[in-house]
Amino acid sequence: MKKIIGLLLIGMTITQSCQNKSNATIEDIIAAGNLNDIKLKRQEISDQQKMLNRELELLDSAISSIDNNMKVPxxxxxxxxxxxFKHFLDLQGDVMTRQNVLIYPEMPGTLLKVYVKEGQQVKKGQLLAVIDDGGMESQLEQLRTQAALAKTTYERQKRLWDQKIGSEIQFLQAKTNFEATRNTVEQAESQLAKSRITAPFSGIIDDVIQDEGTVVSPGTGVAVFRIVNLSDMYISVDVPESYLEGVTKGKEVKVYFPVLGDSITTRVRQTGNFINPVNRSFNVEIPVPNQTGNIKPNLTARVQINDYSNxxxxxxxxxxxxxxxxxxxxxxxxxxxxxxxxxxxxxxxxxxxxxxxxxxxxxxxxxxxxxxxxxxxxxxxxxxxxxxxx
Missing domain, CATH: 2.40.420.20 (conserved putative lor/sdh protein from methanococcus maripaludis s2 fold)
Structure with a gap:
């Protein structure tokens, strides 16, 4: 009996000692400085953490299976x-026309008469102004009279020569004289025509530069008129060389004129065959219909060129x-x-x-x-x- 009581007392002492160690705080264990106790405590906490993680996973799985709506985005x-799909390349260009020219005098003299005003519509060949010919028209009439006489003399000599009458020298002299006077008349007519300034093409007189009474001369470099044709307008655009394959003739183009607030749809008419070495671009020409006449040369345009389609x-x-x-x-x-x-x-x-x-x-x-x-x-x-x- 005494032995049993003794064993019970020893067991209780050991158990109390273990509980004291288990209940000891981390600070107490560290302060005690026992390496084995520290390792045991660390292992104990690690096992508890693993057990808690497994329990959390089980709980999350249970929650998810019970309520599918919970935490589902x-x-x-x-x-x-x-x-x-159409991709458009955004660029900027300027409106241009091939028929925008200055008209210069072809002979010196006083501008006698100006027949047109600024903004007036004219047709090709229409008389715009006349320059004083300095009596050239009177001289031309005399030359025409001489040419008519030379023609009559030549025709008579030719009839006689055809009938074997007269000498060959007389016939050749009459023929040479007629041809010379005829050439002189043609040259005089050509020179006199230079006193008449006419429209080189149909268009609009954009500017009357010289007034009546002004002395004009072809050597001064001063024009008399500016004439513009607004029916054949186009936009000139420089396109980067990287788009050479995509931007080709016939591609759709959307054009917007910011100043006019107007838009049109057209197509590429021509692409350049030369890469500008300065900006590595090539030129594209886009025709612009201008029925109203509102589109003017040098007008800025925003251009969208269809360079890719799928x-x-x-x-x-x-x-x-x-x-x-x-x-x-x-x-x-x-x-x-x-x-x-x-x-x-x-x-x-x-x-x-x-x-x-x-x-x-x-x-x-x-x-x-x-x-x-x-x-x-x-x-x-x-x-x-x-x-x-x-």
């Missing part, structure tokens, strides 16, 4: 569809695209959609092409019919369960 989706392009908002650390672009798709609008977020790497406004063309990674997460795309993660809302 709400998202909206858009369906990927094919559409006809009849079956997939376009998505740029806002749904993200980029990872490697520089890859990606979107989230809603896959495995259930009847109750629950789905799984799937990350999809995409390759994009040209942009137009807020949209970007997707070259690979997305097919028509895919559901792309729009609202909430920044908060979901790969494989996460999501709920789609309308």
């Amino acid at each position: 709400l998202v909206t989706t858009i369906e990927a569809e094919t559409s006809h 009849a079956e392009a997939i376009l998505i908002p740029q806002s749904v695209i993200s980029e990872n650390a490697e520089g890859e672009q990606y979107v989230y798709l809603a896959s495995n959609t259930s009847d109750d609008a629950f789905a799984e977020a799937t990350k999809m790497i995409v390759k994009t092409g040209r942009t137009q406004g807020d949209l970007v063309e997707v070259l690979s990674g997305i097919r028509a019919g895919d559901q792309i997460i729009k609202e909430g795309a920044r908060t979901v993660r790969e494989g996460q369960q999501i709920q789609i809302i309308q």
Whole structure:
């Protein structure tokens, strides 16, 4: 009996000692400086932490299975569809015309008469002004009289010569005299015509530079009129050489005139065959219809040239695209959609092409019919369960 009581007392002492060690605080164990006790305490805490983590996982799983709506992100989706995509290159150009010229005098003299005013519509060949010919017209009449006499003499000598009457010398002299006087008349007529200033083409007199009574001369470099044809207008645009393949003859062009507040649609008429080494660009010519006459030379125009088209392009908002650390672009798709609008977020790497406004063309990674997460795309993660809302 005494032995049993003794053993019980020893066991109680050992148990109390263990409990005291277990109940000891971390500070007490560290202060005691026993390495084994410190290691045991660390292992005890580690085991407790693992047990707690396993219990938390079990609880989370139970909560998720009981209530699917708990902590499931709400998202909206858009369906990927094919559409006809046109990319336009934005540039600036100037309106020009091939028929915008200064008219200079071809002979010196006083400007006797001006027959047109600024802004007047004229036709090709119409008389615009007359220069004093200095008596050249009177001289021309005398030359014409001499030429008529020489012609009559030649014709008579020719008839006689054809009948074998008269000498060959007389016939040749009459012929030579007639041809010489005729050439003199033609030269005088040509010179007299220079006193008459006419319109080289149909157009509008943009400026009357010299007034009546002014002495004009071809050597001074001073013009008399400026004439412009507003019916054959075009826009000249310098296009960077990188767009040489996309910008070709016949491509659609949208033109906007900021000053007029007017827009037109036309097509590329001509592309240059020379790359400017200074700015690495080539010239493009775009015709501009001008029925109203409001479009003027040197007017600034904003030009959009269609340099790329895809009849079956997939376009998505740029806002749904993200980029990872490697520089890859990606979107989230809603896959495995259930009847109750629950789905799984799937990350999809995409390759994009040209942009137009807020949209970007997707070259690979997305097919028509895919559901792309729009609202909430920044908060979901790969494989996460999501709920789609309308």
